[in-house]
Every structure is written in structure tokens, then in C-alpha cells.
């Protein structure tokens with residue numbers, strides 16, 4: 001696709017020698033669009049995200065960003081390439097304050113972000129007002145919902161071209177989860193490309209521009225939300241290979 005931003009092409013990857021967790025996986029993320037990825041626990045969704053941002057090197061196939069091969073490039077360089085990852089587990093430093101966590105990614109790159117840092121910081125606090133009251137609190141002392149706000153606020157500070165978001169609504173109240181999905185929509189509307197994994201299949205299908213179904217390390221179906229309309233439940237069960 002001409003306007004593909006981030007792509008995985010025929011990637012096979014795994015953690016241990018000869019066990020392939022991803023098998024010939026191809027997938028694309030486009031600017032301003034949400035690619036949704038659904039599949040059962042253990043299907044390989046998180047592994048796919050880790051491979052996209054360099055924690056795992058593909059055994060074969062490649063990962064490209066804006067057409068450039070970034071396969072296996074060290075994860076700490078991804079921010080310079082415009083790639084950001086919000087993992088399912090926390091990426092916060094629990095003993096650092098909210099303010100320090102927010103500023104950290106850009107502070108370390110003053111040559112690149114020095115001029116925009118203060119403005120971004122002010123904009124971020126406007127956008128995530130719950131954090132304003134908590135700037136000197138330790139990140140680890142925040143509630144689950146506030147920690148998730150801080151994760152998204154960090155991404156907003158960085159303003160990457162592509163954001164990979166793994167299971168953002170896990171453990172959140174329905175109210176906070178709804179807010180999280182609104183942030184994701186807003187990110188996409190601002191032009192960011194999004195890869196979204198969430199166990200709330202209906203939500204992912206409704207808000208994605210393109211949906212991939214993953215089963216046992218392979219993409220077994222893909223299409224637009226319209227393709228997934230109708231009896232979603234039965235279709236997804238079939239695609240996932242659940243025969244009961």
C-alpha cells in the first residue's frame with residue numbers, strides 16, 4: 001500500500017531457537033488510521049508488537065517504517081524513528097514523579113526536542129488534567145486509571161508517527177476504559193498511525209479501519225469493519241478456530 005507507514009512483511013520470529021511464535025506474519029499500519037489486532041490469549045499479539053519495535057529480531061521477513069528496513073533495530077532508537085509503544089504492563093518508573101516520567105523521554109533528547117519540550121509539557125497537562133494535580137506524586141502511587149493516563153500522556157509528549165498499544169483497557173473501570181478509547185481515536189485523528197490490541201473485540205472492530213485476526217502465530221483473517229459486521233461472535237469464533 002502506497003501510504004503504509006509501518007509494515008511487517010512475512011515475519012517469522014520467536015523467543016527460543018526453533019519455536020516460531022510468529023509465522024509469516026504480514027500487517028500494515030497507515031497514517032491517521034487504526035489497525036486492530038484480535039486473537040485469543042497466547043496467539044502472539046504481544047510478540048508481534050515486541051517484534052515491531054525491536055525487542056525481537058525476525059528470523060525471516062522484515063519490518064519497515066516509511067519504507068526503510070528497521071528489522072531488529074534496538075528498541076531505544078525507536079523514538080527517533082517516530083515509533084512508540086504502550087505495553088500492557090507498565091512502562092512507568094514507579095519511584096519517579098509524574099512530572100519526571102512525563103519529561104523523561106524528551107529530556108534525554110534535548111537536541112531533538114529541546115525547543116518543543118516546554119510547550120508539549122503544557123499541552124499535555126491541558127489534555128490530561130488529572131495529572132496536573134499529581135505532578136509531584138510518585139507514578140507508582142497513582143491509581144490504575146491515573147497510571148494509564150500517564151502512559152498516554154507520555155505518548156502525547158512524544159507525538160510519534162506510529163503508536164503500538166497493547167491491551168490498554170485491561171483492569172480499568174468501564175468509565176476509564178471508554179476514556180482510553182477516546183484518546184486512541186484522538187491520536188488517530190491527529191494523524192498518528194495506531195496498532196491496537198484489546199480483548200474487547202467488539203470495541204476494536206468498531207473503531208479500527210482495518211482488522212487482523214491472529215491465531216497460533218498466523219494472521220487467519222483480515223478486513224474492514226464492514227467485513228466483520230453481522231454475526232461477529234460466530235465469525236470470530238470460526239476464525240479463531242473455536243468449535244463449540
Ligand SMILES: Nc1ncnc2c1ncn2[C@@H]1O[C@H](COP(=O)(O)OP(=O)(O)O)[C@@H](O)[C@H]1O
Nearest residue numbers: 015016021039040041042043044045046047048
Ligand atoms: N518471553 C517469552 N519467552 C518465551 N516464550 C514467550 C515469551 N513471551 C511469550 N511467549 C510465548 O509466546 C506465545 C505468544 O504469546 P503472546 O505474544 O504474549 O500472546 P498474546 O499477546 O496474543 O496473548 C505464547 O505461547 C507464550 O507462551
Ligand SMILES: [Mg+2]
Nearest residue numbers: 045046047088
Ligand atoms: Mg498479549
